[in-house]
Amino acid sequence: MKRHQDSPADRLARGLGRIGLAPGRARLAAPGAARRTRASVTVNRPRDAVYAYWRDFTRLPLFMDHLESVETLDGARTHWTARAPGKGTVEWDAELVRDDENALIAWRSTGEPAVGNTGTVRFTDAPAGRGTEVRVDLAHDPPGGRAGVALARLLGEHPTQQVRDDLRRFKQILETGEVVRSDGSPEGVRATRQARQRPGRPLPGRPLPAAGAAGAAGAAGVAGAAGEGATA
Amino acid sequence: MKAICWAGRNAVEVADVPDPAILTARDAIVRVTATSICGSDLHLYDGYIPTVRKGDVLGHEFMGEVVDVGAQVRDLRVGDRVVVPFPIACGHCWACEHDLYSVCENSNPNAALAETFMGHGLAGIFGYSHMLGGYAGGQAEYVRVPFADVGPIRVEDDLADEQVLFLSDVLPTGWMAAENCDIRPGDTIAVWGAGPVGQFAAASAFIQGAERVIVIDRVPARLDRTRAYTGAETLDHEDVDVLDALRDMTAGRGPDACVDAVGMEAHHPTGPIHAFDRAKQALRRATERPHALREAIMACRGGGTVSVVGVYGGAIDTFPMGPLMNRSLTLRAGQCHVQRYLAPLLDRIRDGEIDPSFVVSHRMSLDEAPRGYELLKHERDKCNKIILRP
Ligand SMILES: NC(=O)c1ccc[n+]([C@@H]2O[C@H](COP(=O)([O-])OP(=O)(O)OC[C@H]3O[C@@H](n4cnc5c(N)ncnc54)[C@H](O)[C@@H]3O)[C@@H](O)[C@H]2O)c1
């Protein structure tokens, strides 16, 4: 009986899953191995512009959903604050370990953070003037203990999906000047929320929450990015 | 404001919902003066489109007056009269730059959901499910129009709403259906479905140089309207065997191109196969009843083109891949890239080459929309296209 109440959509998704065509879930990392998350996107903008936007780490929270802020401490060092669902924030310092102009940016956490992590983003030309290929590779300390709990909180159940969402917002900002929002998804791209959308009708007359990351930063980012992001 | 909301399968309701507001610098708010119900809305009404939710404002064919614009919308002013294309498109991604607006890479905040069902993302569409963005639709008094600097086209006052409203969807969709046939002199084009989309496909095929157009349906009033206004010949699939008739009319060659303007809820003239497809669809075991598409493939001459604008939502059974492959057919399809056709089609309307208002059969107020949906679904003889005025 229950089965027949499924929507055709549910059935289709299950069907695709069965024949191996549905997007996969994140694979579990081997015990003791750093957990790696990789995702990529093509941005229809020149490589220098795409690189420059990412290189200013203070802008990462505009498209990285779980980040609240990134502050610059000195040239190569930054202080990161991430939102941990339900439980306040997680903070750490990071340093720039490599910066090849228009090609590669790498960073890693320093000190003894709750979640040790490293990140690399590579920028290459897409073929025939199709913009810039952006490839992100993140590694987080092996799960277990305190770090494991914090990591699970930070990355959620679908880390790859989260990074893909981040990159989608990054692309939106660079190509259109803003994070795209609808009545059903007023805060913009967030795959984890898509199972429980609000109806596609206008919200009661109050300003909508800012898109992407944290409140004020997000709002400023959308307005600011409209000016600098896209001029096609 | 007043809006038409999805209320479950076979139910829409007139609801009081909040007024929309500008959310981003590229938005505009449009006060709707005319909107219409589309065959695509029937797929929602009948419950075959995944991820529609109760309370979603429906409607993707609408026009009206600009009442508010965001700071970045430079070429629209308050007071402008505009028609709004149904796909929401950013104008700056690779797809938009290549005139592929309905697969815009940025306009759908729920692109990840679309990826699950469709392999890759799709553009957002007004009032057409959460997989397609979760945008409130145009069967309402007001609509927020995202990327208003890309989509809407300004229209002068001397043309009536009924002449320009269908630029939002069904006219360009019919035009694109014909364009995808790559019509050459002497070509015969067969069109399945004598709804507004099929009617515009037929009219467009003639403008694009077809020698003959044959439209197939089973609703006499629609076939009459099609003959009267497009000059096409028609076949009633309840009276004739369509494949035999087409073979005969083309002296064995088959139509050079075939248009599917029916989509996922096709009727089948012979009981058992239709019953089989229907039963599966009713049990939610298959999402489509692809009879028109199967027939279009079987009918098309070797090396010809099958152009699909009828909407499908998922996977289909018993797809005639063998005939398609072995006879070198080309399959072309798509949600219409409406933005591509707005200006040229508006010119043709202004020049009097085509007057799209011939499809209109009913005019109602927005409050009457629930009756309108029922009419369009069940009383096809009397109903061809409904315009709603808020
Ligand atoms: N691709 C796009 O961008 C786009 C845009 C608008 C509409 N559409 C789709 O185009 C299709 C037609 O739209 P419409 O507004 O004209 O719809 P409609 O419901 O008014 O017309 C469909 C017609 O198809 C006929 N039909 C059903 N089974 C048939 C069969 N086996 N053979 C021949 N005719 C058959 C019906 O009797 C009806 O007259 C729908 O699927 C709609 O969703 C697509």
Ligand SMILES: [Zn+2]
């Ligand atoms: Zn439509």
Ligand SMILES: [Zn+2]
């Ligand atoms: Zn786009």
